Amino acid sequence: MKEKNFDVVIIGGGVTGCAIARELSRYQLNTCVVEREEDVCSGTSKANSAIVHAGHDAAPGSLKARFNIEGNRMMGDLAKDLDFEFERNGSLILCFAEEDRPALEALYEKGVKNGVPDLKIITGDEVRAMEPNVSEQVVAALYAPTGGIVCPFGLTIALAENACDNGVEFLFNTDITAVRKTETGYELEAPDTLIKASYVVNAAGVYADVFHNMVSEKKLHITPRKGDYCLLDKEAGNHVSHTIFQLPGKLGKGILVTPTIHGNLLTGPTAKDIDDKEATATTANELAEIMEKASVSVKNVPFRQVITSFCGLRAHEDGDDFVIGEPQDAPGFFDAAGIESPGLTSAPAIGVYVAGLVAEKAGAEKKENWNGTRKGFIRPEKLSKEERAALIKERPEYGTIICRCEGVSEGEIVDAINRTLGAVSLDGIKRRVRQGMGRCQAGFCTPRTMEILARERGMKMEDICKNAPGSNMLTGHK
Numbered sequence: 001m002k003e004k005n006f007d008v009v010i011i012g013g014g015v016t017g018c019a020i021a022r023e024l025s026r027y028q029l030n031t032c033v034v035e036r037e038e039d040v041c042s043g044t045s046k047a048n049s050a051i052v053h054a055g056h057d058a059a060p061g062s063l064k065a066r067f068n069i070e071g072n073r074m075m076g077d078l079a080k081d082l083d084f085e086f087e088r089n090g091s092l093i094l095c096f097a098e099e100d101r102p103a104l105e106a107l108y109e110k111g112v113k114n115g116v117p118d119l120k121i122i123t124g125d126e127v128r129a130m131e132p133n134v135s136e137q138v139v140a141a142l143y144a145p146t147g148g149i150v151c152p153f154g155l156t157i158a159l160a161e162n163a164c165d166n167g168v169e170f171l172f173n174t175d176i177t178a179v180r181k182t183e184t185g186y187e188l189e190a191p192d193t194l195i196k197a198s199y200v201v202n203a204a205g206v207y208a209d210v211f212h213n214m215v216s217e218k219k220l221h222i223t224p225r226k227g228d229y230c231l232l233d234k235e236a237g238n239h240v241s242h243t244i245f246q247l248p249g250k251l252g253k254g255i256l257v258t259p260t261i262h263g264n265l266l267t268g269p270t271a272k273d274i275d276d277k278e279a280t281a282t283t284a285n286e287l288a289e290i291m292e293k294a295s296v297s298v299k300n301v302p303f304r305q306v307i308t309s310f311c312g313l314r315a316h317e318d319g320d321d322f323v324i325g326e327p328q329d330a331p332g333f334f335d336a337a338g339i340e341s342p343g344l345t346s347a348p349a350i351g352v353y354v355a356g357l358v359a360e361k362a363g364a365e366k367k368e369n370w371n372g373t374r375k376g377f378i379r380p381e382k383l384s385k386e387e388r389a390a391l392i393k394e395r396p397e398y399g400t401i402i403c404r405c406e407g408v409s410e411g412e413i414v415d416a417i418n419r420t421l422g423a424v425s426l427d428g429i430k431r432r433v434r435q436g437m438g439r440c441q442a443g444f445c446t447p448r449t450m451e452i453l454a455r456e457r458g459m460k461m462e463d464i465c466k467n468a469p470g471s472n473m474l475t476g477h478k
Helices: 015-026 065-081 097-112 124-130 152-165 205-215 286-296 342-363 385-393 410-418 424-435 446-456
Strands: 002-011 033-034 091-095 122-125 140-144 148-150 169-171 178-181 186-190 191-201 222-232 244-247 256-259 264-269 305-319 323-325 333-337 402-403
Touching: 002 015, 002 186, 002 342, 015 033, 015 152, 015 333, 033 152, 033 191, 065 097, 065 148, 065 152, 065 342, 091 097, 091 124, 097 122, 097 140, 122 124, 124 140, 148 152, 152 169, 152 342, 152 424, 178 205, 191 205, 191 342, 205 222, 205 305, 205 333, 222 286, 222 402, 244 286, 256 286, 264 286, 333 342, 333 424, 402 410, 402 446, 410 424, 410 446, 424 446
Parallel strands: 002 033, 002 191, 033 169, 091 244, 191 333
Antiparallel strands: 091 140, 122 140, 178 186, 186 191, 222 264, 222 305, 244 256, 256 264, 323 333
C-alpha cells in the first residue's frame, strides 16, 4: 500500500472542497484534495440550478444566511479574477394569490434582516412588464436584483485550477473507506493508499456524515434530497430573462424557470428525500411534475425543446443548516457538511472561513508568491472576426469545428485536455468547453473527440471513458 503525507487533506472535489483548497493554497501548507471520481465537479456540483441566490430565503442568523450573503458579494470579483462566466440577472419570487401576500412580505422581511440589498415587492403588472411570459395569475413578486446565474462547472474548475497552480495536489480515483484519529493527526485509508494528515477537511457532500461519524461521537445524518431538472435548447433561452421562483415551501424553493449563463432555459428541481446516496436517475413522473409546476409560473414553456434531463442530490442535514467547523471530540477535523442550497453561492465564502480556521489551528503563514488569478478558456465565438482570424492563423486547430451544436473547436478541446488538471474523460472535456452539451447531446462529435483525447493523452480508444473508470465508451472491436 502506498503512503502519502500532507498537512491538510480535503475530502471531496466539489465546489466547496475546491473553494477551500484555493483559499488554503494561500498558506504555507502541504494540501491535498482527495476525490473518488476522475475529475472535480463530478457530484452535486455538476447537477444543480446554477443559481447565485440573493440570500432572502435562509433563516436569519443561520450559517446558510451568512455564507449566502458573503458568497453572493464575492462572486463578481471572483469571476473576474478566475475568468469564469457569471451574470447578475436578478430573481423574481412569485405570489399567485392575495392570501399569500403575507408570506411574500415575510420573505421580504427575512431578506432585509439577512442583509440582501435592493429588495422590493412589485405588483403583478410590474412583473409582467419585466417578464411577458409570466402567468397572468401573479399578483405580486419579490424582486432581488442581486440574484445571478453562473456556470457551476466553470466556477468549480476555475477554483481547482487556481488551487493546483498554487501548489495543491489532487488525488483522483481515490475512494476513502476509513478515517482514523492518530496521535499526530488522521489517517485516511483508500483501497491502495494510506494518507496521513495533520488536519482533515470534510467536504464530501452527501457522504459528509459518513466521514464525520467515523471520528466523532456527536453524529450527523444527511438525507439525499433528489432533484430532477429539464434543460431546454438555446432557442428557448430567451423565454425568461430573470430567475423565476415560486414562494418557497418546506422542501425548498419549488420549481424554478431560469435562463442559464450559456443561453439555455432550465426548469426544476423536484424535491424528494431518498435513502440511496447514488440514486441520480431521472423518472418520467418527476419530469412530468417539473413541466406541470413550471407552467404555473411561466406560460407556454416550450417543453418540446427539452434536450436533456438530469438529477442532483442535495446534502440535507437534519438540523437544516450548514455544519461547519471542528467537532469538540475531533480536533483538527473540520466539517463543511450539509452544504445544500444555497451551497453553490456560499462556496467561496465557506472556502475563506474554513481555510482560516485550518490555517489558524496550524499556525500557518501566508505565501509571499500566491497568485489569485487564472486565465480561462479561449472562446473563439466571443472574439471579433479579426481576432478570430489571427488566432486561427497562429493556431489552425481553432479553425476546425468539432462540436457543431456549441461551435466548439479542436483547439478548445486540446486546451481542455492539456491545461492544469486537464480532462481525462469525455465528461471532463464537456464540462470545460461544452463539447456535447448542445442539441444533439454529443451524438455526432463523440468519435472525433475521442480521437483527440486518445492522441493528446497517448491512450487507446478502448481505454477512453465517459467519466469514471469502468464507463468505457468502447469494449473492443472486430
